[in-house]
Amino acid sequence: MxxxxxxxxxxxxxxxxxxxxxxxxxxxxxxxxxxxxxxxxxxxxxxxxxxxxxxxxxxxxxxxxxxxxxxxxxxxxxxxxxxxxxxxxxxxxxxxxxxxEILRNKKCSKFISSTPIVLYENNVDNRYYSFKQNPDFNFFFKRLKDNAIKKYNAFYGTDFELDSELFTNFEFGREVSIRLVKNNNKFIVIGSLWKDLEFDLTSQNKDFYNFLFDNGLGEKNSLGFGFLNCRK
Missing domain, CATH: 3.30.70.1890 (Alpha-Beta Plaits)
Known part of the structure; x- marks a missing residue:
């Protein structure tokens, strides 16, 4: 911090x-x-x-x-x-x-998104997933889980698989559009905010969820998207 x-x-x-x-x-x-x-x-x-x-x-x-x-x-x-x-x-x-100061991770089993979670619906044509266009929670969370596991395995060099759903319960907040400017070019990023993302924390998956807490969820984490906080 x-x-x-x-x-x-x-x-x-x-x-x-x-x-x-x-x-x-x-x-x-x-x-x-x-x-x-x-x-x-x-x-x-x-x-x-x-x-x-x-x-x-x-x-x-x-x-x-x-x-x-x-x-x-x-x-x-x-x-x-x-x-x-x-x-x-x-x-x-x-x-x-x-x-x-360096902060230490809190132990928690619920996340809240502090910044919008961004996913591509189709990364070939650079199209972001939008609940307004396609309100499919199954699609969203499957894509989010695949993305999270891919990044975890890339970081640790493992072949980890999560047998359960990524989250056992969730509460959707809202969809947002964020205008960004790079080299005088303007473009829009679409993301979603979540009031509650709950999961079952076990000894087998704690490292995975700690990774998500540190790295963020979805695409464009290094641009400050998908930043997470613990929810009490």
Missing amino acids: IKFEPKEHIKYSDIDKYTIQGFIYSLLKNDESFSEYHNTFGFKFFNFSNIFPVSDFEKNSLKKLIISSPNDDLIKSMYTQLKNRSSFRLKNYKMELLKV
Whole structure:
């Protein structure tokens, strides 16, 4: 978790997901183990929350950001880069760094999505799954489970299979559309927010669900989508 204070008024929308992703890569480039992480092919095993509270940046007002990853070395690398700093920049905006700390996972059997979960319905034509277009929970959770297992096995080099459903109970929140801008090109990402994603935690699957908690659910985790919190 990074706690910081802006040094000027900034609109919340001026610090977007690409800004935060770029900040993370800028921290990693100073570590030779991760200096080329941005250019590596395949999954990028990290995720991040929205900056919160979700409101405009006011001078000297407290803001927080959580960055997560199943890769402990990656988290420690960012912590090392930040712990002795007094400030950093998001875009060209200066932020005073108040505190950086490593958080430990909480044991839980319910997730809540803090940022939208994104899935491709068809990744060939770059079409995102939309409940408004195709309200099929079976399709969504099957695709979500396949995606989660694929990433878990890619990270650990295993052939893990989950015999049960990914979640035993769920409560849908709403579908959202997020506008992103990259290199002056605007595009829309469609995702969904969930109030409750419940699962049976066992000794056989605890590492898998810990991975999901650290890495996030769905596509585009390294852009801050699918970030999870525990729900009590």
